[in-house]
Amino acid sequence: MRGTQRGRLRIPKQELGRSEQAGALATSELQALNMQLHPHFLFNTLSGISTLIDSDRKTAKAMVIKLSTLLRAALEYSSLDLISLEEELQFVGKYLDLERMRLGPRLAVSWSIDPDTLQTLVPQLILQPLVENAIRYGIACSRVGGWVEIVSQRSNGKVELQVRNSVGGKGSAGTGVGLRNAKARLKYLYSGEASLSFSIADDQTATATVVLPALGSSS
Numbered sequence: 001m002r003g004t005q006r007g008r009l010r011i012p013k014q015e016l017g018r019s020e021q022a023g024a025l026a027t028s029e030l031q032a033l034n035m036q037l038h039p040h041f042l043f044n045t046l047s048g049i050s051t052l053i054d055s056d057r058k059t060a061k062a063m064v065i066k067l068s069t070l071l072r073a074a075l076e077y078s079s080l081d082l083i084s085l086e087e088e089l090q091f092v093g094k095y096l097d098l099e100r101m102r103l104g105p106r107l108a109v110s111w112s113i114d115p116d117t118l119q120t121l122v123p124q125l126i127l128q129p130l131v132e133n134a135i136r137y138g139i140a141c142s143r144v145g146g147w148v149e150i151v152s153q154r155s156n157g158k159v160e161l162q163v164r165n166s167v168g169g170k171g172s173a174g175t176g177v178g179l180r181n182a183k184a185r186l187k188y189l190y191s192g193e194a195s196l197s198f199s200i201a202d203d204q205t206a207t208a209t210v211v212l213p214a215l216g217s218s219s
Contacts, residue, residue, distance in 0.1 A: 082122060103145060148163065166204060167204045190213065195209075
């Protein structure tokens with residue numbers, strides 16, 4: 001009888017140990033994904049600045065100063081898994097200001113933000129890689145430039161975020177490190193309750209769509 005009781009007690013402990021190990025592994029992998037974002041973002045931005053050093057030193061210098069402000073903001077949020085959508089949009093706005101310094105009138109930006117989504121909690125730096133991808137593969141490679149639009153809307157307890165952009169020139173869809181990283185972080189943070197999809201319509205409009213539970217927002 002005692003042997004049976006001991007056996008029954010031992011199984012939950014083993015399961016708990018496996019659960020704790022899986023949780024620790026997921027946490028470490030999520031931390032690794034977060035750490036991957038900053039050098040990737042920094043490298044790509046510095047590459048853009050380097051193209052202006054010889055032709056427009058004044059703008060290149062201003063971009064370095066702007067970049068330092070962005071990096072301070074990124075480090076401020078680096079210890080947080082989730083921030084408000086409003087904070088994420090502020091960061092994206094500053095990033096777009098930086099890109100406009102480089103691309104000038106070749107980059108047009110528009111926003112369609114539902115005010116009810118602003119306090120929703122989202123992964124930090126979830127939109128910036130999508131916007132960066134849109135500019136790199138859809139706009140910067142086009143001689144005439146293009147446009148990018150950031151959209152948020154809420155429905156049925158979910159928040160949908162979209163980054164839409166024109167695809168011009170000989171650019172490709174582009175599913176680089178930023179998109180793969182974003183998709184992996186959603187998997188670890190939401191356990192299948194969030195998604196990221198990417199498509200290109202016949203009118204050469206690319207759309208990255210993130211769907212998240214509406215956490216932290218008023219019902």
